Amino acid sequence: xxxxxxxxxxxxxxxxxxxxxxxxxxxxxxxxxxxxxxxxxxxxxxxxxxxxxxxxxxxxxxxxxxxxxxxxxxxxxxxxxxxxxxxxxxxxxxxxx
Amino acid sequence: xxxxxxxxxxxxxxxxxxxxxxxxxxxxxxxxxxxxxxxxxxxxxxxxxxxxxxxxxxxxxxxxxxxxxxxxxxxxxxxxxxxxxxxxxxxxxxxxxxxxxxxxxxxxxxxxxxxxxxxxxxxxxxxxxxxxxxxxxxxxxxxxxxxxxxxxxxxxxxxxxxxxxxxxxxxxxxxxxxxxxxxxxxx
Numbered sequence: 001x002x003x004x005x006x007x008x009x010x011x012x013x014x015x016x017x018x019x020x021x022x023x024x025x026x027x028x029x030x031x032x033x034x035x036x037x038x039x040x041x042x043x044x045x046x047x048x049x050x051x052x053x054x055x056x057x058x059x060x061x062x063x064x065x066x067x068x069x070x071x072x073x074x075x076x077x078x079x080x081x082x083x084x085x086x087x088x089x090x091x092x093x094x095x096x097x
Numbered sequence: 098x099x100x101x102x103x104x105x106x107x108x109x110x111x112x113x114x115x116x117x118x119x120x121x122x123x124x125x126x127x128x129x130x131x132x133x134x135x136x137x138x139x140x141x142x143x144x145x146x147x148x149x150x151x152x153x154x155x156x157x158x159x160x161x162x163x164x165x166x167x168x169x170x171x172x173x174x175x176x177x178x179x180x181x182x183x184x185x186x187x188x189x190x191x192x193x194x195x196x197x198x199x200x201x202x203x204x205x206x207x208x209x210x211x212x213x214x215x216x217x218x219x220x221x222x223x224x225x226x227x228x229x230x231x232x233x234x235x236x237x238x239x240x241x242x243x244x245x246x247x248x249x250x251x252x253x254x255x256x257x258x259x260x261x262x263x264x265x266x267x268x269x270x271x272x273x274x275x276x277x278x279x280x281x282x283x284x
Contacts, residue, residue, distance in 0.1 A: 013176050016173040016175055016184065017173070067193045068191070070192075070210075071194040071228065071229065072193040076284050077194075078177055079177070080177045086185060088190070088192055093173045
């Protein structure tokens with residue numbers, strides 16, 4: 001048996017690295033105009049929605065042991081969409097949405 | 098970490114890791130029991146406090162709730178979080194939520210950009226199953242004071258901030274606010 005893992009599309013939201021389950025990604029579009037950035041369309045697995053980001057960095061595979069719960073102190077201080085977990089590798093920290 | 102493929106149990110954990118985890122669990126139970134014993138022995142009229150500063154203003158917190166004091170490393174900002182959230186930090190393999198104590202104490206009046214972390218300290222507090230790191234400017238020392246020397250919260254403290262304090266203590270020739278870890282950890 002192998003350790004469970006998840007493939008993530010990694011984007012930079014300007015503050016942190018966000019990871020979206022690759023299986024849920026429908027399309028990535030470049031936003032034209034001065035502000036630029038990208039629009040990630042999601043919803044292959046769940047309800048359709050889109051998120052804007054500054055940059056798309058690529059993909060990463062995280063194993064279960066690199067995934068941590070979101071600290072309660074943070075969860076209580078995010079009024080809107082909350083990450084479901086935090087990915088932690090030796091080099092990076094990812095917010096998983 | 099070294100991993101032997103094919104040596105994992107159905108739970109996804111190898112026998113070696115399982116035995117290590119059991120050992121760690123036992124060690125943690127032992128440590129907790131020994132800590133309780135120690136606390137019982139020491140429970141007397143004295144309270145051990147950690148004293149730290151935000152600018153010139155001094156604060157204290159009961160050492161029983163201080164898990165560690167560390168230097169900030171890279172903090173990942175979290176979009177959409179409350180203004181007092183500085184972000185998340187990798188703290189020796191654990192995810193630590195770092196909060197700006199200055200902003201918490203300003204009761205939302207602070208409009209300055211997030212505090213710079215260079216040269217500062219993070220005091221990690223744990224209470225009621227919640228844990229967070231609080232950015233402070235300097236950490237002075239730990240001090241032991243008789244519980245009877247803890248004074249009420251000063252009248253000069255703004256009413257909106259009173260809930261954040263347990264009292265006031267005289268320390269090193271000045272009054273410092275004794276923070277309530279529970280109030281600081283709960284939004």
